[in-house]
Amino acid sequence: MTTTATAARGTGAGDEGGTPRRPPGHDPGPGRAGRVRSRLYRWDVRYSPYAFVAPFFLFFAAFGLFPLLYTGWASLHRVELAAPDDMRWVGLRNYTRLLDDDFFWNALGNTFTIGVLSTVPQLLMALGLAHLLHYRLRAANFWRVALLTPYATSVAAATLVFVLLYGRDYGMVNWALGAVGIDAVDWQSGTWTSQFAVSSIVIWRWTGYNALIYLAAMQAVPDDRYESAALDGASRWQQFRHVTVPALRPTILFTIVVSTIGATQLFGEPLLFGGAGGQKGGASHQFQTLGLYLYEQGWFSFHLGRACAVAWTMFLILLLIAAVNATLARRLRKSH
Amino acid sequence: MTTTTTTDPPAPAAAPARRPGPRPGPGTRRAGRQLHGGPVAYAVLALFTVGSLFPLVWTAVAASRDSSRLARTPPPLWFGSNLPRNLGTAWTDANMGLALFNTVLVAGAIALGTVLFCTIAGFAFAKLRFRFKSVLLMLTIGTMMIPPQLGVVPLFMVVAELEWTDRLQSVVLPTLVSAFGVFFMRQYLVEALPTELIEAARVDGASSWRVVWHIVLPVARPAMAVLGMLSFVQAWNDFFWPIIALTQENPTVQVALTGLGRGYVPDQAVIMAGALLGTLPLLLAFTLFGRQIVGGIMQGAVKG
Numbered sequence: 001m002t003t004t005a006t007a008a009r010g011t012g013a014g015d016e017g018g019t020p021r022r023p024p025g026h027d028p029g030p031g032r033a034g035r036v037r038s039r040l041y042r043w044d045v046r047y048s049p050y051a052f053v054a055p056f057f058l059f060f061a062a063f064g065l066f067p068l069l070y071t072g073w074a075s076l077h078r079v080e081l082a083a084p085d086d087m088r089w090v091g092l093r094n095y096t097r098l099l100d101d102d103f104f105w106n107a108l109g110n111t112f113t114i115g116v117l118s119t120v121p122q123l124l125m126a127l128g129l130a131h132l133l134h135y136r137l138r139a140a141n142f143w144r145v146a147l148l149t150p151y152a153t154s155v156a157a158a159t160l161v162f163v164l165l166y167g168r169d170y171g172m173v174n175w176a177l178g179a180v181g182i183d184a185v186d187w188q189s190g191t192w193t194s195q196f197a198v199s200s201i202v203i204w205r206w207t208g209y210n211a212l213i214y215l216a217a218m219q220a221v222p223d224d225r226y227e228s229a230a231l232d233g234a235s236r237w238q239q240f241r242h243v244t245v246p247a248l249r250p251t252i253l254f255t256i257v258v259s260t261i262g263a264t265q266l267f268g269e270p271l272l273f274g275g276a277g278g279q280k281g282g283a284s285h286q287f288q289t290l291g292l293y294l295y296e297q298g299w300f301s302f303h304l305g306r307a308c309a310v311a312w313t314m315f316l317i318l319l320l321i322a323a324v325n326a327t328l329a330r331r332l333r334k335s336h
Numbered sequence: 337m338t339t340t341t342t343t344d345p346p347a348p349a350a351a352p353a354r355r356p357g358p359r360p361g362p363g364t365r366r367a368g369r370q371l372h373g374g375p376v377a378y379a380v381l382a383l384f385t386v387g388s389l390f391p392l393v394w395t396a397v398a399a400s401r402d403s404s405r406l407a408r409t410p411p412p413l414w415f416g417s418n419l420p421r422n423l424g425t426a427w428t429d430a431n432m433g434l435a436l437f438n439t440v441l442v443a444g445a446i447a448l449g450t451v452l453f454c455t456i457a458g459f460a461f462a463k464l465r466f467r468f469k470s471v472l473l474m475l476t477i478g479t480m481m482i483p484p485q486l487g488v489v490p491l492f493m494v495v496a497e498l499e500w501t502d503r504l505q506s507v508v509l510p511t512l513v514s515a516f517g518v519f520f521m522r523q524y525l526v527e528a529l530p531t532e533l534i535e536a537a538r539v540d541g542a543s544s545w546r547v548v549w550h551i552v553l554p555v556a557r558p559a560m561a562v563l564g565m566l567s568f569v570q571a572w573n574d575f576f577w578p579i580i581a582l583t584q585e586n587p588t589v590q591v592a593l594t595g596l597g598r599g600y601v602p603d604q605a606v607i608m609a610g611a612l613l614g615t616l617p618l619l620l621a622f623t624l625f626g627r628q629i630v631g632g633i634m635q636g637a638v639k640g
């Protein structure tokens with residue numbers, strides 16, 4: 001608050017010596033100096049806001065919007081990694097090639113199944129955890145921080161550990177399965193097993209984060225709703241079912257959208273889960289996602305133009321998701 | 337956009353750094369939130385906590401063994417004595433030393449830039465009047481939905497053209513602002529910054545920049561700290577673009593770890609030592625500021 005004192009000191013009727021700090025807008029003193037100052041003041045009030053938001057929008061335009069639009073333009077060209085300057089117009093050929101490529105459809109399908117496998121259990125567990133965290137607990141902060149720790153672990157570090165844990169011959173998971181009499185699983189080579197393993201990395205990293213988001217939303221639910229539910233004799237489970245979940249619906253929708261966007265972009269986990277040839281997503285591309293397919297097209301097959309076509313296709317998928325989300329949100333608001 | 341729909345109850349103007357736990361009400365017994373957790377709740381939480389921490393602990397266990405021990409069953413469950421040697425090998429052979437130095441530089445610059453630019457933009461959106469304000473704010477929120485990695489190819493073309501491959505600025509510049517940050521600061525300043533304070537300074541003839549320097553920044557400091565930490569964590573763990581823009585010659589931590597994962601160094605124990613080195617600084621930060629980071633995420637959630 002000390003700063004306000006210094007800033008407010010000038011309000012007294014004209015300090016002696018030098019600049020009388022009067023409100024220039026109200027009483028522009030006589031003489032040129034006063035007029036100039038008042039004009040400066042008006043300009044400041046009118047244009048400074050733009051200066052404040054300008055850095056954000058400039059950076060966004062340069063590194064967000066321009067690359068996105070240019071991706072669309074480049075996707076209509078043949079561009080090689082070796083000579084990115086040399087663009088030759090090919091129309092929609094990159095896209096028709098994409099649609100003819102089985103590996104594209106494979107990657108699209110994998111992105112979808114891994115997306116479902118990772119998002120659904122993750123959000124369900126997060127909701128349950130948030131409910132528990134919402135209780136009055138000893139060491140409340142400890143649980144929250146502990147559950148958030150995986151979020152601090154990078155994709156790379158997490159995946160490297162999980163690769164070891166899922167190892168076929170000496171991995172801890174197979175060892176534990178062996179202890180209960182289940183044969184060792186070759187996690188990486190099977191379609192479902194590898195997709196399950198990749199999903200489990202995503203689930204591990206994001207469940208705690210989403211639990212905190214739900215917890216924050218739960219804390220915003222007015223207590224009297226619980227009180228009246230309790231008066232009606234609702235059990236804890238019924239309160240959860242009929243008070244908490246409906247109140248959280250917008251937040252749940254929000255986390256679904258965010259997780260879906262994340263799932264569409266999935267890249268690091270399958271890349272490193274695949275080891276040396278990770279961009280393929282396994283020997284038979286069994287866990288290659290769209291992100292990996294883009295990377296492979298651009299930086300291993302050297303076709304930047306085709307990589308752009310993949311990126312633009314992913315963008316269209318996201319627009320579709322956004323549209324579905326908007327429709328759902330509107331319906332949700334109506335039903336209230 | 338569903339982002340703002342959770343704000344309907346007037347949120348208390350609490351600093352995000354403040355303890356976000358269930359606040360004991362003034363003597364009222366409340367159903368629901370005030371229920372004490374039973375043994376089952378504790379058991380389930382303990383289970384998930386073990387699940388959350390185990391892979392990290394085991395990273396350290398594996399990093400303290402030698403690789404031949406990792407190729408035997410049962411897998412080791414307790415620490416061995418090879419930690420210093422493996423850390424040393426990771427530091428030199430896997431370039432983790434340089435990677436850590438680079439990442440501190442990159443993440444620090446990004447956190448600083450994000451906090452600075454997002455605070456002034458958030459202030460303008462929260463308290464100043466200008467044309468197109470609501471349109472621009474909607475635009476800002478909209479950009480949160482666009483994942484930056486869709487634009488990697490043109491970004492790569494630009495970086496190649498400028499011969500910035502392997503230079504750190506190619507990773508810093510594209511990540512220097514964040515729409516989430518702008519929105520986060522706006523939501524904080526709407527409540528935390530009294531409009532009368534700005535008006536008083538205005539009447540006094542203070543310029544906008546003086547208002548920012550003397551009033552906005554001091555008020556915004558707690559939120560700036562939280563945003564700085566969140567940006568730092570995010571920049572530290574950023575993956576896709578650094579993999580493309582940098583090589584093993586001048587890596588960040590994630591690039592070096594990717595090199596490890598793709599067979600750069602075949603020794604599993606060294607790989608785990610590298611993963612440990614790359615994660616430890618953030619884990620340390622979490623131990624020290626975990627509560628603030630949790631508070632920041634929750635604040636961002638209710639507001640965003």
